[in-house]
Amino acid sequence: MKERRYDLYGNVKCRFCLEENEDDDHMIYCQQLSNKWTIVADNTVCKCNQIIKNFLLQEKHIQLSQEDTQQLLSWNNNFFANTTAVDLNMPIPYVHLMIKSFFPKGKYKELKTIVKSKRIALTIAALFLEVFVSEFYNIIWQPRCKAVAEWEHTKGIKKQDLRKRPLAYQRIAYNQILTIQTEEGTFDLEKRKILKHNEQWSIALEKTKQYIN
Incomplete structure (x- = not known):
């Protein structure tokens, strides 16, 4: 919350x-x-x-x-x-x-x-x-x-209060990440791959499987 x-x-x-x-x-x-x-x-x-x-x-x-x-x-x-x-x-x-x-x-x-x-x-x-x-x-x-x-x-x-949007000064500011598009995918300036939501989901499922007998 x-x-x-x-x-x-x-x-x-x-x-x-x-x-x-x-x-x-x-x-x-x-x-x-x-x-x-x-x-x-x-x-x-x-x-x-x-x-x-x-x-x-x-x-x-x-x-x-x-x-x-x-x-x-x-x-x-x-x-x-x-x-x-x-x-x-x-x-x-x-x-x-x-x-x-x-x-x-x-x-x-x-x-x-x-x-x-x-x-x-x-x-x-x-x-x-x-x-x-x-x-x-x-x-x-x-x-x-x-x-x-x-x-x-x-x-x-x-x-x-919960339905109201927080005031601008109360929000957590996020900086936009500069990216580079290549044939292998999207990377940030430190050459770390930025995963799509379906790729994140696949990784999460693989990690979950290790706990399932």
């Missing part, structure tokens, strides 16, 4: 720990939220356990053996179990992906092996992710927004 409107928020810190700057990573690693992330995980598993059972009952064409059904429920119950591949500093595994609506590739492969159907695996994965995001929203995001709103109230920041 302060990146967009530093003129209003200044150097405000996370409203939970009051120590660190708030960003996506801090939302995951904030010590004051570790217990809440555990609740998110527990609620997700508990609710999905019943959702999966209801799904199997409603979809009569799905023929899973009793053993496969037990494996599916076990997959759900152990979804957030710690593994050696997971950053142990995280409050729960895979949170860095799922908070951005990415489903872990390794968990999807396990799921597909159990249900033996891509369509069913995608459906269950989507349901699981939907529940997780909903729990995150209710348990972490809404209280965070409430805490920010209370802080804004103490500082006299109103909604109309």
Whole structure:
């Protein structure tokens, strides 16, 4: 928020720990939220356990053996179990992906092996992710927004203030970068390539893949 409107928020810190700057990573690693992330995980598993059972009952064409059904429920119950591949500093595994609506590739492969159907695996994965995001929203995001709103109230920041454009002297000035166009692309005067948005996106995806099993 302060990146967009530093003129209003200044150097405000996370409203939970009051120590660190708030960003996506801090939302995951904030010590004051570790217990809440555990609740998110527990609620997700508990609710999905019943959702999966209801799904199997409603979809009569799905023929899973009793053993496969037990494996599916076990997959759900152990979804957030710690593994050696997971950053142990995280409050729960895979949170860095799922908070951005990415489903872990390794968990999807396990799921597909159990249900033996891509369509069913995608459906269950989507349901699981939907529940997780909903729990995150209710348990972490809404209280965070409430805490920010209370802080804004103490500082006299109103909604109309957020809609206003900052005054010229309050804006962060950016200097235009002189560029050189070549056959290989666009470069600045220090011969550093300036990436297009799709190139930036491709690099970001490649970096994300290293965290996906």
